[in-house]
Amino acid sequence: MISDYAARLLVAEPGFFKESGCAHSYLEDDPVPEEVATLLARACFVLIKPDALLSGKAGQIFEFLESFGLQIVDSFLVQKPQEWHFEELYKYNLTLMNSQNQISVWWLNRQIYTYGPSLAAVLVAPENGPSAVDLVARIKGPSTPRLCKPEHLRWRFHATNSALNLFHASDGPISSWREWAIFRSKADRIAALMSVLQTDRALNPWHSLAAGFEHSKESFEFYSTLISVKLRALAAACRSLGPLADKLERIYLEALGRKANNPTQEVQLIDRLLTAESKALELINRKSIEFNYSVKLILALNKIPIKTPNGIDDLFRIIKCSDVHLNTRESMVLSTSIRYMTDNRRDQFSR
Structure with missing residues (x-):
């Protein structure tokens, strides 16, 4: 029955x-x-x-x-x-x-x-x-x-x-x-x-x-992916700045070179990025570098837009302008995160 x-x-x-x-x-x-x-x-x-x-x-x-x-x-x-x-x-x-x-x-x-x-x-x-x-x-x-x-x-x-x-x-x-x-x-x-x-x-x-997939460790995390792409874009932009390039790259690699594996670590990544931004801007100002295209691009790439609704979209366009190639996974993570903007705000990780 x-x-x-x-x-x-x-x-x-x-x-x-x-x-x-x-x-x-x-x-x-x-x-x-x-x-x-x-x-x-x-x-x-x-x-x-x-x-x-x-x-x-x-x-x-x-x-x-x-x-x-x-x-x-x-x-x-x-x-x-x-x-x-x-x-x-x-x-x-x-x-x-x-x-x-x-x-x-x-x-x-x-x-x-x-x-x-x-x-x-x-x-x-x-x-x-x-x-x-x-x-x-x-x-x-x-x-x-x-x-x-x-x-x-x-x-x-x-x-x-x-x-x-x-x-x-x-x-x-x-x-x-x-x-x-x-x-x-x-x-x-x-x-x-x-x-x-x-x-x-x-x-x-x-x-x-x-x-069969337990050792597969592709990252689909938004901030980790974004930071990886930003480091490549910053390295490309810094190349035209001569001796300053190495110093700027060291600042970012020291701050962002470690991968985040959980939400708490991703908040720490953001904090380290904000510190790196301040150091980079101070270095550029101290060296009195002319604000050419490369410097403007670096300063634009500095910012992770966690508060403004259009910020991630703007940053995505800047990354594309920096002539950095995105692989399929990176493009998918960034594109979906842009589309579903409400998921990318810092309050997701603040509880």
Whole structure:
């Protein structure tokens, strides 16, 4: 005997997707089999995004999820991400009829999913408790990291902004079934859910999948990335200043040469940068250097605009003018941080 909620899944809840601007239910084309409907009601599809996987955080994220009693019944690498995978994943957000539509930012957000592999999984919650969808929603916290609290996944693992926020989760059992279907056949989905009923089932392979990336340490942190780019731009600008160049570079390398690994250290980086700015300006004034293009560029690059709404955008343009090449990761981190400006303010790290 299946539960009332599972029974509603079987009839596809025809109004479910209307709120997202779609006039029919996906389940009319891919109905949920009765034998897994009850299990699906407890399940949630999740995706560890490339920024989490390539910064070596996937294993810790899964362990954090399991600490709440969530059981991982399927996990797999999206090894060669295709743009259509994620257009399908977010297609009910890519509409003007949905207040959370991503149309205007999809050119940027799609870069995140195609930048590298993702690690997908399906979680099932224990019986007689909240569903996995409700539990994961409570665990992950808001999409905007600065609104998260220390107990949230996106705070704990230091998400960068509303796009580079480590983690995607479906918002209901039907969404989970539909999003899972983008990457897995129906037979594989049924088998994974049915494995919950097997006491001698094989261990899920997420450990080995995540372990393959545990030594990957790409940085998707905004300030660390910005400082790395600024150092290259400053070095390029200083070259035309002769003997002064070495002294200026030493000032910045001493202040900013150490990488930040957590929010507290990033605040310290900003403080060291402000000190370096003062020293550089004092040195330039003391040497009575003519305020040519290079000096103006250095002074412009000095500033990390943490208070003005247009400051980061202005600085991004200055960096481009300094003839410094941005790699794909740097461009993505800076571009998303500019777009989601509210995530970049210092109060994100001041709690």
